[in-house]
Amino acid sequence: MASQARIYPRSEHCISRSQISENALKVLQRLKKAGFEAYLVGGCVRDLLLGREPKDFDVATNASPEQVKQVFRNCRIIGRRFRLAHVFFGREIIEVATFRGSEPEQSDQQVIHEDGRLLRDNVFGTLEEDVWRRDFTVNALYYNIRDFSVVDFTGGMRDHANAVLRLIGDPEIRYREDPVRMLRAIRFAVKLGFTLHPDTERPIYSQAELLKSIPAARLYDEVLKLFLAGYGVQTFEMLRHYGLFAILFPATDKCLATQDHDFPRLFLIRALENSDQRYADGKSLTPYFLLAALLWEPLQWAAQKHLQHGENETIAMQNAANEVLNRQIKIIALPRHITQSMRDVWFLQNKFSRTVGSRPYRLLEQPKFRAAYDFLQLRAETGGADPALVDWWTRFQEADDETRRKMTTPPKGGSSKSRGKPRRRTRPKPNTQQ
Structure with missing residues (x-):
């Protein structure tokens, strides 16, 4: 699944270090100084390219969680499903994730449910492998602190420019691995004003029922993100359109359908x-x-x-x-x-x-x-x-x-x-x- 990365130098993108949290820059610089690779990744890069102020800054690195903790005394390792390092600066937390591998079947660090859901995934790998484990192309852009370039393996910069939300890999498999990705697709499409790519959109209609396998506590967190982020009306309409609202609030959906x-x-x-x-x-x-x-x-x-x-x-x-x-x-x-x-x-x-x-x-x-x-x-x-x-x-x-x-x-x-x-x-x- 490897692909040649397209490197966008500083002159070809609008991200400036002045827009990045000072604490995030500290994490990136100290990891680099310690001899590790370090990139800003995910929603913060996506939002910076849109000219928005990111809510959080996430870092990806080839350092293991334990190695990150050796670099930062103000660090705590969290998570079971995905082990992460949290670096604390007062009230601000910089999340540091180790590159994930793309060959999980060779490791006992990944647990997959019989229905295809990923229950635990602590397989570490390289940047090239990590890219393909992310969800959407616009969330798989890496800002390199070494030369201030943006690294793009999946065509995320093109999709970003075209305002298209596209899943990486086979959408049916990716939704089966984690059905919450269907909710994330709706949330990001509404929040960013993007359209769903046809291949990303199509399986949602038939796979909505997979959400029933998600723990109720996790769905509570997702519902808050869906409805309390300033885009509740559009989110509600899109969830109903794709049949996802009926899974989350079946009694309400029944009332709406029969009145x-x-x-x-x-x-x-x-x-x-x-x-x-x-x-x-x-x-x-x-x-x-x-x-x-x-x-x-x-x-x-x-x-x-x-x-x-x-x-x-x-x-x-x-x-x-x-x-x-x-x-x-x-x-x-x-x-x-x-x-x-x-x-x-x-x-x-x-x-x-x-x-x-x-x-x-x-x-x-x-x-x-x-x-x-x-x-x-x-x-x-x-x-x-x-x-x-x-x-x-x-x-x-x-x-x-x-x-x-x-x-x-x-x-x-x-x-x-x-x-x-x-x-x-x-x-x-x-x-x-x-």
């Missing part, structure tokens, strides 16, 4: 737009909020079934949440603190309709009030809740004490018992369009 109106999709799009805008504005993103939105419609369906069996509203919602979350965590391992926050946002929705007496004050003190209020706003914007209720809560939050007292006083002629019966609904209109 005879567009509310669930509109609500999801609005929630994704909200997250994308927060990312663009540099605001913090909370995974539980978007995950609560992604599973809101399955929760409504499940709750309706429990209500039909005679359960009261509170118990129906609790049982529905248990069912929906128990099914989902088998696919994507949502941490307990995330699922608890999702429940808080969900269960507070019905409490917004209680606007008389002391209940609004108690609701205002709930730790997840603001997130639940934002969730209610999204529902109202897409026809899932009463806009008048959102307006009431907006005014209540901003009102002074006297105005709040008037807002929560029962209307004259109303039953004085209404305050003392916490389960009595005093406002029948809200949430009728759930």
Whole structure:
């Protein structure tokens, strides 16, 4: 599989050392001084060529993890599936990976599952071999610290210029080795504004089911990368197009496919737009909020079934949440603190309709009030809740004490018992369009 490398000298590319992290340069220079090869590789090279600021800087070398540790005292070896060296500079970590070999069948350092998945891969090799173990051509470009050139074995510079995302090697085999590559293909295509090469795109339709073999904890990490990086709407549409969303969120996909109106999709799009805008504005993103939105419609369906069996509203919602979350965590391992926050946002929705007496004050003190209020706003914007209720809560939050007292006083002629019966609904209109 060897190929002649094309070397792009400094005059033929736009990468400047001034764009590279000082700590990454230290790692490259010290490895070179110690007699090892050292290259920047992967997404950082790709992003530098696009004129973007890389999030991380990764280094590839012919030094083993143990040899890297000998060069850097501030180094820790991590990983089992792929052993890596992490060099620490305060809060910045430079990841250093040893070149991987292309002849794994000759070593017992690689473990392959019967379905083709790569379970462990610690076979070390040369630069020429390492290239062919990477996923996409635009991620297989090496910036050489010795002469500041870019080394390209796979045509990655050409694909980069043409905005094409192409898998290295046989796509069907590469997806079988690691089905998460299908998710990475979608994520990179959306993030970079690239198109999928036809050979890279074609197998996704038929191999989407392979994602079911991926550990749920790993899929959780991938879902966060997919939806919380500022491109949630486009990512959602592409995942649905290729049948991957149905693997990740089957209950949600079923709701989207069987509804005879567009509310669930509109609500999801609005929630994704909200997250994308927060990312663009540099605001913090909370995974539980978007995950609560992604599973809101399955929760409504499940709750309706429990209500039909005679359960009261509170118990129906609790049982529905248990069912929906128990099914989902088998696919994507949502941490307990995330699922608890999702429940808080969900269960507070019905409490917004209680606007008389002391209940609004108690609701205002709930730790997840603001997130639940934002969730209610999204529902109202897409026809899932009463806009008048959102307006009431907006005014209540901003009102002074006297105005709040008037807002929560029962209307004259109303039953004085209404305050003392916490389960009595005093406002029948809200949430009728759930």
